Amino acid sequence: xxxxxxxxxxxxxxxTINTGDYIFYTDWAWTSYTVFSIGNILMISVGAxxxxxxxxxxxxxxxxxxxxxxxxxxxxxxxxxLGYPYDFIVTPMWIPSCxxxxxxxxxxxxxxxxxxxxxxxxxxxxxxxxNMVNLLTVADPLETAFKYPRPxxxxxxxxxxxxxxxxxxxPVALGAGTGAVLAVTxxxxxAKLNTW
Numbered sequence: 001x002x003x004x005x006x007x008x009x010x011x012x013x014x015x016t017i018n019t020g021d022y023i024f025y026t027d028w029a030w031t032s033y034t035v036f037s038i039g040n041i042l043m044i045s046v047g048a049x050x051x052x053x054x055x056x057x058x059x060x061x062x063x064x065x066x067x068x069x070x071x072x073x074x075x076x077x078x079x080x081x082l083g084y085p086y087d088f089i090v091t092p093m094w095i096p097s098c099x100x101x102x103x104x105x106x107x108x109x110x111x112x113x114x115x116x117x118x119x120x121x122x123x124x125x126x127x128x129x130x131n132m133v134n135l136l137t138v139a140d141p142l143e144t145a146f147k148y149p150r151p152x153x154x155x156x157x158x159x160x161x162x163x164x165x166x167x168x169x170x171p172v173a174l175g176a177g178t179g180a181v182l183a184v185t186x187x188x189x190x191a192k193l194n195t196w
Contacts, residue, residue: 037128037179
């Protein structure tokens with residue numbers, strides 16, 4: 001099971017490396033934020049639930065979040081070493097959502113179904129919120145984009161006019177809404193992995 005934890009944590013790191021790049025494409029930033037929120041919620045829900053139910057000890061999910069946080073900060077440091085600005089990579093805040101998963105498990109007296117339902121909803125709703133708070137500390141994306149221009153953009157990444165007032169204008173709400181629904185399925189998958 002330790003190998004599984006490492007695999008998920010490494011994949012989360014790779015996902016995070018890809019996430020950083022959306023800062024350069026300001027018009028796409030909120031769309032990317034929503035998509036990557038869902039991807040990262042998958043990483044938390046499956047891995048932390050599996051680890052938590054494997055040990056049966058509340059607090060294990062938070063430990064898993066700590067491992068992931070370590071991996072992603074190493075990835076941030078690697079990009080910095082390559083010459084990118086330090087705030088180019090926005091490392092996801094894994095730990096608070098993992099703590100909520102632990103709390104759901106502990107408060108329900110180790111009830112697996114409560115963990116799946118309540119823990120999943122809590123992770124899905126909280127993760128985009130915690131990360132938006134994290135994102136507010138980053139330098140202005142436009143300023144960064146002008147400092148580090150990308151002269152050759154593939155056609156699908158050419159910026160478009162922002163669609164003001166459309167659905168994607170609230171990335172936290174959209175990420176939290178889809179996350180709350182999908183994370184229940186993801187936590188159920190993490191729980192199922194223990195029974196195979």
